[in-house]
Amino acid sequence: MTIAEERSELAHEPDAGGHHGPSGIYKWLTSTDHKVIGKNYMYTSLVFLMIAGAMAMIIRAQLVQPDGHIVSQQMYNELFTIHGSIMLYLFAGPFAFGGFANFILPLQIGAPDMAFPRLNALSYWLYLTGGTTMLMGFFVTGGAAAFGWVSYAPLSSYTNSPGPGPDLWIVAIALTGFSGIFTAVNLVTTAFYLRAPGMTMFRMPIFTWNMVVTGILILIAFPILTAAMVMLYADRHLGTHFFTVAGGGSPVMWQNLFWFFGHPEVYILALPYFGIASEVFPVFAKKPIFGYKGLVFATLAIAGLSTGVWAHHMYTTGTVLLPFFAALSLLIAVPTGIKVFTWIGTLWGGNLQFKTPMLFALGFLVTFTMGGFSGVMLASPPFDFAVHDTYFVVAHFHQVLAGTAVFAGFAGFYYWYPKLTGRMMRESLGKLQFWIAFIAFNMTFIPQYLAGLRGMPRRIPVYLVSDHVTFLNQVSSVGAFLTGFSFLIWLLNLWISWRKPIAAGDNPWDGHTLEWATSSPPPHHNFTSLPPIRSQRPVWDQNHPEYADYNTEHDGTPKKGVEAK
Amino acid sequence: MKKLNYRRDTPSGPGGRRRLLGRAGWRTPVALGGAALALSACNVTDFGMHTGATSQGSDIFHLYQTFIYMAMGVAIVTFGALLYVLLRYGRRKGDGVPRQRHSNVKIEIVYTVIPAIIVAVIFFMTVGTENKVDAVSHNPSLNLTVTGFQWGWRFTYPDGVSVVSQGTNYPQMVLPEGETTKVKLVSQDVVHGFYVPAFNFSRYALPGVTNYFDLTPNKLGTFIGRCSQLCGLYHAEMLFSVRVVTPAQFNAWLSSQGKGATA
Numbered sequence A: 001m002t003i004a005e006e007r008s009e010l011a012h013e014p015d016a017g018g019h020h021g022p023s024g025i026y027k028w029l030t031s032t033d034h035k036v037i038g039k040n041y042m043y044t045s046l047v048f049l050m051i052a053g054a055m056a057m058i059i060r061a062q063l064v065q066p067d068g069h070i071v072s073q074q075m076y077n078e079l080f081t082i083h084g085s086i087m088l089y090l091f092a093g094p095f096a097f098g099g100f101a102n103f104i105l106p107l108q109i110g111a112p113d114m115a116f117p118r119l120n121a122l123s124y125w126l127y128l129t130g131g132t133t134m135l136m137g138f139f140v141t142g143g144a145a146a147f148g149w150v151s152y153a154p155l156s157s158y159t160n161s162p163g164p165g166p167d168l169w170i171v172a173i174a175l176t177g178f179s180g181i182f183t184a185v186n187l188v189t190t191a192f193y194l195r196a197p198g199m200t201m202f203r204m205p206i207f208t209w210n211m212v213v214t215g216i217l218i219l220i221a222f223p224i225l226t227a228a229m230v231m232l233y234a235d236r237h238l239g240t241h242f243f244t245v246a247g248g249g250s251p252v253m254w255q256n257l258f259w260f261f262g263h264p265e266v267y268i269l270a271l272p273y274f275g276i277a278s279e280v281f282p283v284f285a286k287k288p289i290f291g292y293k294g295l296v297f298a299t300l301a302i303a304g305l306s307t308g309v310w311a312h313h314m315y316t317t318g319t320v321l322l323p324f325f326a327a328l329s330l331l332i333a334v335p336t337g338i339k340v341f342t343w344i345g346t347l348w349g350g351n352l353q354f355k356t357p358m359l360f361a362l363g364f365l366v367t368f369t370m371g372g373f374s375g376v377m378l379a380s381p382p383f384d385f386a387v388h389d390t391y392f393v394v395a396h397f398h399q400v401l402a403g404t405a406v407f408a409g410f411a412g413f414y415y416w417y418p419k420l421t422g423r424m425m426r427e428s429l430g431k432l433q434f435w436i437a438f439i440a441f442n443m444t445f446i447p448q449y450l451a452g453l454r455g456m457p458r459r460i461p462v463y464l465v466s467d468h469v470t471f472l473n474q475v476s477s478v479g480a481f482l483t484g485f486s487f488l489i490w491l492l493n494l495w496i497s498w499r500k501p502i503a504a505g506d507n508p509w510d511g512h513t514l515e516w517a518t519s520s521p522p523p524h525h526n527f528t529s530l531p532p533i534r535s536q537r538p539v540w541d542q543n544h545p546e547y548a549d550y551n552t553e554h555d556g557t558p559k560k561g562v563e564a565k
Numbered sequence B: 001m002k003k004l005n006y007r008r009d010t011p012s013g014p015g016g017r018r019r020l021l022g023r024a025g026w027r028t029p030v031a032l033g034g035a036a037l038a039l040s041a042c043n044v045t046d047f048g049m050h051t052g053a054t055s056q057g058s059d060i061f062h063l064y065q066t067f068i069y070m071a072m073g074v075a076i077v078t079f080g081a082l083l084y085v086l087l088r089y090g091r092r093k094g095d096g097v098p099r100q101r102h103s104n105v106k107i108e109i110v111y112t113v114i115p116a117i118i119v120a121v122i123f124f125m126t127v128g129t130e131n132k133v134d135a136v137s138h139n140p141s142l143n144l145t146v147t148g149f150q151w152g153w154r155f156t157y158p159d160g161v162s163v164v165s166q167g168t169n170y171p172q173m174v175l176p177e178g179e180t181t182k183v184k185l186v187s188q189d190v191v192h193g194f195y196v197p198a199f200n201f202s203r204y205a206l207p208g209v210t211n212y213f214d215l216t217p218n219k220l221g222t223f224i225g226r227c228s229q230l231c232g233l234y235h236a237e238m239l240f241s242v243r244v245v246t247p248a249q250f251n252a253w254l255s256s257q258g259k260g261a262t263a
Helices: A024-030 A034-062 A073-108 A117-139 A164-193 A206-237 A251-285 A292-306 A322-331 A333-347 A356-378 A381-387 A391-421 A427-454 A470-499 A538-543 B017-021 B029-042 B055-089 B105-134 B247-257
Strands: B142-149 B152-156 B162-164 B172-176 B181-187 B192-196 B201-205 B211-215 B221-227 B240-245
Touching: A024 A034, A034 A073, A034 A117, A034 A391, A034 A470, A073 A117, A073 A164, A073 A206, A073 A251, A073 A391, A117 A164, A164 A206, A206 A251, A206 A292, A251 A292, A251 A333, A251 A356, A251 A391, A292 A333, A322 A333, A322 A381, A322 B105, A333 A356, A333 B055, A333 B105, A356 A381, A356 A391, A356 A427, A356 B055, A381 B055, A381 B105, A381 B201, A391 A427, A391 A470, A427 A470, B055 B105, B055 B201, B142 B172, B142 B192, B142 B201, B162 B172, B172 B247, B181 B192, B181 B201, B201 B211, B240 B247
Parallel strands: B142 B181, B172 B240
Antiparallel strands: B142 B152, B152 B162, B181 B211, B192 B201, B192 B221, B221 B240
């Protein structure tokens, strides 16, 4: 007896699940359904990705020549500031913990919705308001904020950055900050209190675990950011002196506050995508995740360590205790290594299915590991002295962050798109997109390592012929344009799936976790009934009773008393 | 104001900003890029980094070299394992269910402990290099004050000699080879980054904070210096050059500058 059959009589009703709320545009505007809000988040953040990606194209076009004239220096500074701000505050985070987590987490734990549906809707509207506020900077006198996404004091003071653009940026960050905090409260509460019967903490899927840990990190880090933004605004307009030397303040304090948020932030951005990869690998290897508990503890360790490493962004300030922050930063390599080996261990001995989600997840694994190598180097202060604020760092964080958000993000998108919409994406186009993106992405960022080692600082619109980085920049720009092109293939794929849908069915990938135990897309309040939850993979257990986890020893042999099949 | 002389090959050649922004560079990039690749191919073991024109920079370069060797080892193991898995288990056909292994505590301990050991080794190497690079001399041969401002640099030598950015002229910092110069680094306005790529070294010039560090050049020549930390509109053009000369030449240069020669 399967879920689908139990639900079969409901399927004849036009609105399965008995929800009679508004439809069309009103549904999108007024809904408190986590699935609608999740989709809102996802599509909004993808629009922001396109906007910030277009900015990256302009930036790369400017750098094709040493003395490029595509944009003015002022416009260049505005572009990379808003590019970074959108990617970090408005795309990578909201796409994952606003989009995927909102949609998937309640499904994975068998919950009907998030714990606070209205707060959830408020989060989304705050986020949308914050995002548009940030973009409005381009339309005001003096232009958008131009001090980098890190907004170092005193460059961000009113004297050095006058005009309404920076204020709009500050307000935008504060609004999206609140949005993130509310979402985190919601996610953590939902995972703690709304789990279905049988869904113990150690049966939660890794994606859900990672979202819980991300939520806790957001609750630690985002209030610091919001407070810092309030201080910055007060310095600019209310005559306070938090960050001005003349008034007894300290510009270094800005850096401490910002990075106390900023470093947990990179794990806030990365952990959800680690979670996505941890869902995709087992399904497409037809195996359980290898070392589940080790993976959970590694995630917790990364989160714990990430709150104690902020000053590795400040090695060259000469104001921080280098060995302490070096030791903690290097230590992060251990749990991160555990994750990488866990994923390889999951693939080991599997029956690998190279579908599009799997390819993107593998692409993530490769770029992330490469970025990890440069990350370990950068954790060493003397090496950081040599390349701090150069393109080496730019290459590093794009490989770990952009590589993670784009490749694992697309892995998740292709993996859950059938659940989101009830439709399949075209495999051939997906694979084409992957290969172009993967090659182009590395073509973009590997030359940037070399440019950084040669001494090319970041955030410069012009460089010297004598720097010997022109060729490297040209390779990088071509790679960037090709990466941009790969997104067009994805848009084409979306358009085709919209015009000529192929029905997905409830569980097209032979998925393991509870979101595959309901229809695609799921009905209002998600489930009409649930399979018994006796392990981490209830849907797998149901579909493959002879290989059910609760009948299997850790090494894959049947438990005593269970007949071998 | 003292007129500064530049050699053709210095980054701040005649024409200064005009050269930086003026000529369209379509003719040269490919040739230069090829030359750049050829240059790096000459000495493969520098892995793209400057070998360091100061003793501190050389120490950092050697640390980097060791890191690269270690990274290569780890990469071979990690990517080798991944490649093996993909080739070995990627060719199965059909929907067959493989063995459902959940965990293997021994292997999990191995891949936890070995990275921890590697990281510990990196940490001790880091601290060793850091202590050498970060050491500040109590009796340096030369005390030099570097001031960063929007958008230029001032190098203040003893006896009131100072060199400062003037419009499109980038200032030159002169250092004696083989001698330790203690640099006092300050900022007049926003955060700047004192960065000499050939020295493998950068340090922030922070308003309200005074930073000290030593430079002990071990190579003669002229090197480009830059601002590494975004400091506003003309951040990209906050250039300077460093000329390393013999101590005798340095003394001659210093006395030729005279007392209070520049503004």
